[in-house]
Amino acid sequence: MIDELVRVGFSSQEARVYVALLRQPSATGYELAKVAGLQRANVYQVLATLVERDIAEQVTDTPARFLAKPPAHVLGRIKQDTAQRCDSLIVDLAALARPAEPTAFWSLRGRESVLERAGALVSDARERVAICLWADDLDWLGTPLRAAARSGCQVVVNVFGDVPVDFGEVYRHEAPAKTVGGHLLTLAVDSTTALIASLDEPAAAVYTEHPALLRVVEKLIRDEAYLAAIYERLRPELEDAFGLHLVELRSKLLPAEQASALMSVVGFGADAATVEELNPFE
Incomplete structure (x- = not known):
């Protein structure tokens, strides 16, 4: 009990004298010193503090005798004061606190880690999934993408290669053999999270919730869709020019x-x- 009283604001000596007073009501300082195991001079100093804090009261003068205030009264007041103090601190500290800077990105190493994270992000999507991927990537990502579309998510798929895709808004690009820069995958989910992966060995990726980086990834995926749609409609004219x-x-x-x-x-x-x-x- 002594240790618990110390945790709520008593000094060690105050706690010992208060417990002694509860055990021996109307005790003198001399009697309390023996019960609490303290020097008599120290006990009178502690009693003065307890009286001042309304934890004890002096009931007679000659000799001076003391009573402990009921624990419900003492600890109830401490509880109320502590709650009020904490509420005030919450307000004051919240006014001082600055918003935390979003973490720029998290790194992933190894193909299994990249595939697991990409699949989890798609599976957790609630509103929108936008992705650029190779046809082969649908072997492992097709199922969660299809499930996202069936759940009501908007699913935008830029696919490199000729493969059937029976879900989402599909934009087709040249086969991977006609691309340069390696096997890349970009993904944006719910306008909150983005992933950029290189699936060439050693496979690696970064994913981010940083608003600026997320917008860059979303724009990249969106521009790929624009390019595919324009190229499909105007291919002869574009190839004549470029x-x-x-x-x-x-x-x-x-x-x-x-x-x-x-x-x-x-x-x-x-x-x-x-x-x-x-x-x-x-």
């Missing part, structure tokens, strides 16, 4: 190594002079 698979335009915006790879995969081959002509950044 070459097969828009190779001339794309090469100007790629590093030389990727520009060379792009022209190889679309059937042009590549040489240094062509790459240098198409890539003004080198």
Whole structure:
């Protein structure tokens, strides 16, 4: 009991004297000193403090005798005072606190970790899923994407490769063999979380709830959908202007190594002079 009283605001000596008073009502300081195991001079100092705090009262003068106030009275007041003090501190400290900065991102290493996190994000979606992925990725992500669509989520799918997709709003892009930059997957869920993954070995990803990074990922996925829709509608005119698979335009915006790879995969081959002509950044 002594330790518990100390935890609610008594000093060790105050707690011992209060417990002694409860055991021996109307005791003198001398009697309390023996019961509490304290020096008599210390007991009188403690009694003065207890009286001042309305924890005890002096009932006679000669000799001076004391009574403990009932525990319900003493501890009830301490409880009320503590609650009021805590309520006041909540208000005061809340006024001082600054909003926490959102964590920029979390890293994932290894294919299994990336697949597990991407699948979990899609499965937890409540309103909207937007994704760019390769056709092969539907082998492991198709089921949760389909379930999200059936639950009422808007599902926007940019798929690289020719594969049947029976859910969502589908935007088709060239086969992975016609792309450069590796096996990438981008995902945005409910406008709250985004994931960017490289599924080439060693597979790795980052996911984020940071508003600025989330908007970048959402815009990237949205622009891929725009491009696919425009290319499907205006393919002849666009290829007249920018070459097969828009190779001339794309090469100007790629590093030389990727520009060379792009022209190889679309059937042009590549040489240094062509790459240098198409890539003004080198």
